[in-house]
Amino acid sequence: MTATAREVSGAAGDPYLPRVFEVRSIEPQAPQVATFTLAATDSSRDLPFAFQPGQFNMIYLPGLGEVAISISGDPDGREGLKHTIRFIGRVTEALSRLEPGSLLGVRGPYGAPWPLDQAAGRDVLLVAGGLGMAPLRPVVKALLHEPSRYGRLSLVYGGRQPIDLLFAAEFAGWRDQGLQLCPIVDRAGPGWRGEVGVAPALVHQIKLEPANTLVMTCGPEIMMHYTIAEVLAKGVPGQNIFLSLERNMQCAVGLCGHCQLGPEFLCIDGPVFPYPRVARYLGVAHF
Amino acid sequence: MIQPLPIIAEPSKPRKPRPRLGVFKFASCDGCQLSLLDCEDQLLDVAEKVEIAFFREATRRPLEGTFDVALVEGSISNSEQEAAIRDVRARSRFLVCLGACASHGGIQALRNQSKSEELIRIVYADPSTIELLDQSHPASAYVPVDLELPGCPINKDQLIEVLAWTLAGARPMIHRHALCLECKRRGLVCVLVARGEPCLGPATSTGCGAICMSYDRPCFGCYGPAEKPNASALAARLAELGAAPDAIRRLFQTFYATAPDFQKASRIHDGTRV
Amino acid sequence: MSGGPATGHAVIDKSEIETLIQGLWKSGYTVVGPTIAQSAIVIDEIKSAADLPIGWTDLQEGGSYRLKKRDDQAYFGYAVGPHSWKKYLFPARLTLYTIKKNAAELEIIAPDPAPRYAFLGVRGCDLRAIEVQDRTFLQGAYVDPHYKARREQALVIAVNCAQAASTCFCTSMGTGPRARGGYDLALTEFADRFLVEVGSERGQGVLASLASRPAVQADLVLADNQARATAESMTRTLDVSDMPGLFYENLDHPRWDQVAERCLSCTNCTMVCPTCFCHSVDDVPDLAGETSQRVRVWDSCFNPEFSHVAGGNTRPQIRERYRQWLTHKLASWVDQFGVSGCVGCGRCITWCPVGIDLTEETAAIRGRLEA
Numbered sequence: 001m002t003a004t005a006r007e008v009s010g011a012a013g014d015p016y017l018p019r020v021f022e023v024r025s026i027e028p029q030a031p032q033v034a035t036f037t038l039a040a041t042d043s044s045r046d047l048p049f050a051f052q053p054g055q056f057n058m059i060y061l062p063g064l065g066e067v068a069i070s071i072s073g074d075p076d077g078r079e080g081l082k083h084t085i086r087f088i089g090r091v092t093e094a095l096s097r098l099e100p101g102s103l104l105g106v107r108g109p110y111g112a113p114w115p116l117d118q119a120a121g122r123d124v125l126l127v128a129g130g131l132g133m134a135p136l137r138p139v140v141k142a143l144l145h146e147p148s149r150y151g152r153l154s155l156v157y158g159g160r161q162p163i164d165l166l167f168a169a170e171f172a173g174w175r176d177q178g179l180q181l182c183p184i185v186d187r188a189g190p191g192w193r194g195e196v197g198v199a200p201a202l203v204h205q206i207k208l209e210p211a212n213t214l215v216m217t218c219g220p221e222i223m224m225h226y227t228i229a230e231v232l233a234k235g236v237p238g239q240n241i242f243l244s245l246e247r248n249m250q251c252a253v254g255l256c257g258h259c260q261l262g263p264e265f266l267c268i269d270g271p272v273f274p275y276p277r278v279a280r281y282l283g284v285a286h287f
Numbered sequence: 288m289i290q291p292l293p294i295i296a297e298p299s300k301p302r303k304p305r306p307r308l309g310v311f312k313f314a315s316c317d318g319c320q321l322s323l324l325d326c327e328d329q330l331l332d333v334a335e336k337v338e339i340a341f342f343r344e345a346t347r348r349p350l351e352g353t354f355d356v357a358l359v360e361g362s363i364s365n366s367e368q369e370a371a372i373r374d375v376r377a378r379s380r381f382l383v384c385l386g387a388c389a390s391h392g393g394i395q396a397l398r399n400q401s402k403s404e405e406l407i408r409i410v411y412a413d414p415s416t417i418e419l420l421d422q423s424h425p426a427s428a429y430v431p432v433d434l435e436l437p438g439c440p441i442n443k444d445q446l447i448e449v450l451a452w453t454l455a456g457a458r459p460m461i462h463r464h465a466l467c468l469e470c471k472r473r474g475l476v477c478v479l480v481a482r483g484e485p486c487l488g489p490a491t492s493t494g495c496g497a498i499c500m501s502y503d504r505p506c507f508g509c510y511g512p513a514e515k516p517n518a519s520a521l522a523a524r525l526a527e528l529g530a531a532p533d534a535i536r537r538l539f540q541t542f543y544a545t546a547p548d549f550q551k552a553s554r555i556h557d558g559t560r561v
Numbered sequence: 562m563s564g565g566p567a568t569g570h571a572v573i574d575k576s577e578i579e580t581l582i583q584g585l586w587k588s589g590y591t592v593v594g595p596t597i598a599q600s601a602i603v604i605d606e607i608k609s610a611a612d613l614p615i616g617w618t619d620l621q622e623g624g625s626y627r628l629k630k631r632d633d634q635a636y637f638g639y640a641v642g643p644h645s646w647k648k649y650l651f652p653a654r655l656t657l658y659t660i661k662k663n664a665a666e667l668e669i670i671a672p673d674p675a676p677r678y679a680f681l682g683v684r685g686c687d688l689r690a691i692e693v694q695d696r697t698f699l700q701g702a703y704v705d706p707h708y709k710a711r712r713e714q715a716l717v718i719a720v721n722c723a724q725a726a727s728t729c730f731c732t733s734m735g736t737g738p739r740a741r742g743g744y745d746l747a748l749t750e751f752a753d754r755f756l757v758e759v760g761s762e763r764g765q766g767v768l769a770s771l772a773s774r775p776a777v778q779a780d781l782v783l784a785d786n787q788a789r790a791t792a793e794s795m796t797r798t799l800d801v802s803d804m805p806g807l808f809y810e811n812l813d814h815p816r817w818d819q820v821a822e823r824c825l826s827c828t829n830c831t832m833v834c835p836t837c838f839c840h841s842v843d844d845v846p847d848l849a850g851e852t853s854q855r856v857r858v859w860d861s862c863f864n865p866e867f868s869h870v871a872g873g874n875t876r877p878q879i880r881e882r883y884r885q886w887l888t889h890k891l892a893s894w895v896d897q898f899g900v901s902g903c904v905g906c907g908r909c910i911t912w913c914p915v916g917i918d919l920t921e922e923t924a925a926i927r928g929r930l931e932a
Contacts, residue, residue: 015703016657016842016855020667041666062660062667063846063853064457088871094457103667105660248870250841253703256860257839258867260889262809263896268702284812286881332848451846464828464864467914471832472653472859476599476643479914480829481626489827489914503599514865517825517879524624524915 015253018060018105021081023098029084030164033131034096035072038081038106048077052113053138054244054272058252059083059095060105067091068249068267070135071109075142081106084134084166110252112272114139114216115242122214123151125206127227129158129199129219133166135244135271136218144177154180154206158199158223162189182206200226210235216272218244225282228275241275261287306355306454308333309341311375313361313368314395314423318440319385320344320360326443333447336454354379356453358446362388362395362423369420369429376430381453383434385446389426390435391511392545396423399545425545434459437492439509439542445494463492463514466506470497478505485525487538490516490552511543518552532556569765570776571757577771578636578755579610581718584770585679590716593649594681595642600628604644607681614639621726621907624916637682637750640726641906645835646687647694649678650711657707657842657855675710683719683744685737686729686906690835691717692743696898697838707857716763719744721784722791728907730797730920736904738791749784756780797910799920800927801901805892807927812884816925821880823915828861830909830917831886836894836902839867862886887919 021038028034039045049071056070067089073082087096098104116139124143128136136155143153155174159165162185175181184195184202195202200223208231215231217224224243231241245266247259252267259266262281264273281287310320324345326333333339341350357379363369376382384390392399398406399422407414426432436445445461452459466488470477475497479486486505488497492513499506512518522535530538539553585592586608594607595614602614619639620627631638661668683691691712698708722731722738731737740747745764749756756776759765831837841860846853860867862885868875876882894902903919910918 013704014671014706016857017669020669062662063455063844063850064452065844066842090458090460094455097456103662103665105667246870247875248868254701255698255703255705255838256841257862258841258860260885260893262888263805263893265897280809286876286878287812287885329848336848336850447848448846451848451850454848455846455850462866464866465826467827467829468832468859468861468864471829474603474644474648474653476601476603477626477829477912477914478599480624480912481600481628481643483625486914489825489829515826515879517822520823520915521825 015107015255016251018058018107020103021106023100023102023104024080025100026098029166032087032096033084033164033166034087035082035084036095036098037073037079038083038104040081040106041103049073049081049109050077051075051109051138053116053142054114054135055109055111056135056249056252056271057081057083057106057108057110058249059085059091060107061091061094062105064094065091066105066107066250067095068110068252070244070271072134072137073141075138076145084131084137086131107252110267112268112270114244114272115214115274116142119143119214120149121151122212123208124153125203125208125213125215125231126155127157127199127203127215127217127219127223128155129223130160130164131166132217132219132223132244133157136216137167139216140174140179144174144179147178151212152180152208153178154182154208156182156184156199156202156206158184158186158202158219160186162192162194198226199223200230203227203230208234208236211237213240215241216244217242221245221282238276238279239274242272243275243278244271245273245278246271305336305338307340307352308337308356308358309350309354309375309379310339310344310358311341311360311371312343313359313372313389313426314364315361315386315388315393317344317360319389319438320358322385322440322443322446323358326447329443329447333450337450352378355381356450357382358385359383359389359426360385362392363420363426363429364395364423365418365420367418372426372429381433382426382430383436383449383453384426384432385436386441387437387439387509387511387542388423390432390437391425391543392423393439394542394544396545397540399423434461436461437463437494437510442494442496444496461494465489465513465516466491466493466495466497466510469493469495470500473497473501475500478503479524479528483528485528485530485534485538487521490518490521490548507538507541508549509542512546512548516548518548519555522552522555526556569759570781571759571768571773572776572780573755573757573771573773575636575754577773578613580771581767582607582609582681584767585716589677590679591676592679592681595637595639597628601626602628602639602642604642604646604648604682610636613637618724619726621728621911622916623728623910623918624913626911633752635723635750637720637748638723640722640724640729641684641687641908643833643908643912645833645906645908646680646683646691647835647838649680650691650715651694651698651708651838651840651859653859655707655857657857659852659854661852662850672707675707675714677714678711679716679718681718683717683740684722684906685719685740686731686734686904687835688717688719688740688743689734689736689904690906693836693898693900693902693904694838696900716767717744717746718764718767719747719760721747721749721788723750723787725791725795726907726911727796728910729795729905730799730907731905732792732795733797733799733801734901734903734905738795739788749787751780751783756784797907797920799903799905799923801891804901805895807923808888808892811926812888814926816922817880817884819925820883820917820922821878823917824863824879824883825914826863826865826879826882827914828863829912829914831861831863832859833908833912834890835904835906835908836890837861841867862889887922890919891923
């Protein structure tokens, strides 16, 4: 039983089968981080890749394996399918050596998205750390498409050094469109005039109207832990806080068991969760 | 007697340069190198994909130039080998240790627990011809190593996988979980539970494909410790099942005598409670 | 799959088991059932009734399994062995697809179609285990097409248990010793005959191919008595009250440290468990770099690699891995699938090389056992 990629991609019945995508471009983003733009090779190649901010894809490099990568592109689809990838593991290291024109497998999109549907009429505070900015960029893009629908839009974004901040070239444009953007770094570099320190400390300084604020955070668990503590202390109700969690996601369809956190399968129940739903498990070491 | 194999003779047609592979032997029985020769069908692919630039068991080519991949068999047992492993490292981009000897000192590392001079006197008629380091060492005691394949000998399928990834420019990986996982995937019955035999599978690394159990034999640990084993608890269980302290010590002190987890397990009856 | 309105009883002679096996093979089924191999009663292909473990039984306790000759010629006179039916519905190694790099295309080659199995000798606990795995593989957000194909085609012939092993606790889990649905036919073995219960139209069809006679009231009474005696002989229990809460409230219980001293983290409990579904997919490349197989293999939360993440391990110690397994099996499984992940078959107790007993660990967490 043989089928070419084009035929198989129609076989939606098998969640393990990837669709074949082509690498269109690779833009360096930061040291060891690049943004890949991918395009389908099958009959749907001219359609935008439909996804919701916060969702991820499984990227497959034939012969090597799959890796879960969040989607960092504009949800309106005009940028094409974008993934911002850090070259840190076996598969991503090999991805770093691809060139435009390379073929790879894509399954997705998967996972529960950020709650943009709850954001209308509210202030939105985004808190990102490091690569955690990648799944929040689609949120920024979506919010800035219609800023009038929302209240104050803020982003606190922490990185190790200025050079590690992703999408820095877009910051000015985001600010022009009405985003209050507060980058902060652990260690300042030459010419850095911004904040130095950790993101939760900056969150502490942000003025917000607690009851009417929606918080979305993604980054190292320790950063999210202190960020959540800060906004809870400010009086933001727990159910208004959303975080994106990371585990060893392998099948992405709730079957392989790797990404469990208590009763949750991160791949299908998350990766984005309302804080109260996972709070009791996050406090248990190595659970 | 191993004849040089015609299938890996130099190809006559010129072609683009292939990665250079070197196979190097130190103190060892040659079993791991034989695993490479044993690849048979796949050996054609190997010869197709790489230039076998140095391999004493298969070609007469002299040692020269650099290597993209070096496969190192055997432990470092004398000063000549110490110099040679440094030379191999200097010539090689990716260095893979093959088997228990190169990665842990091998069976000959049993001598690490005794005085070498005494052993030499017992074994050799004329000890004056023998020059030995104090202990049998793994390659990693002298040079950085990129990957260690476990086993006595290694598994040829694992070697082929590692070569495939390395040649594709990817970081190779091997699983190091307990052998039981592989054994049960094959549907084999636990010899420890069903017959009370002293099997080291629960503490031993996968990689062999559970060969012994497929022949109704218990595992004797020739792939070394699994990732984070609880070898001492296994040793305690073997004692409960009636294995004598000396038998337990020998089980854990044969192929991977220098591995700390196995050393600790072998000593559970030396007055230390697990 | 089982189901359908047909119900009824009949009696067949023991010799009809041979007719049954031959008939199933002729109808295109691969017949799998109990047979003796490697000092145990395993599940494998059954070519004739002579392959069954006639006259054998098993003696089981924590960490120990022994075959023993029976005084009679019972066909199914044992409890459960190291294998379960997931061996066929959710194979330990399965190639999901092969990917081939052609000049400017990736070609995806689907695997061979799934075989059609007839399962002979499925116990009550294992019927429930199949139902439990159905919830994972068929009833969630995504369906596993490989499990589905095997499951839909499988014919299930159950056997009611006439004896319990010391490790059995199906009565605590409400899964046995008698088959409670989910079968096409269910057999109760008597000294000289089998009582056959029909569970589906397909089962009715199979029964029709055998030489049978109507069952009489005395047969049904005998079967009831047998089931009651088996249930009463069960020595192990598991108190399932307050689950899942019991475990969520005790994630830092000192018992986890104690069990971690004994646990080998060898994965055996998860391999023999008929409901454990965790798996990984390995790429198996060829040397030429042209084709690679995506091979799905059973994996285990006891495998340190299972919880590797970039820069560390979510569950670095055996303590956390054992806690994950037991908490999942008895607590979070209920949240995820609406049913316990444990069916009371006792395999994890018998086949644990050091004899760790989940009923004992649970009692200790509950505070009803001396530590």
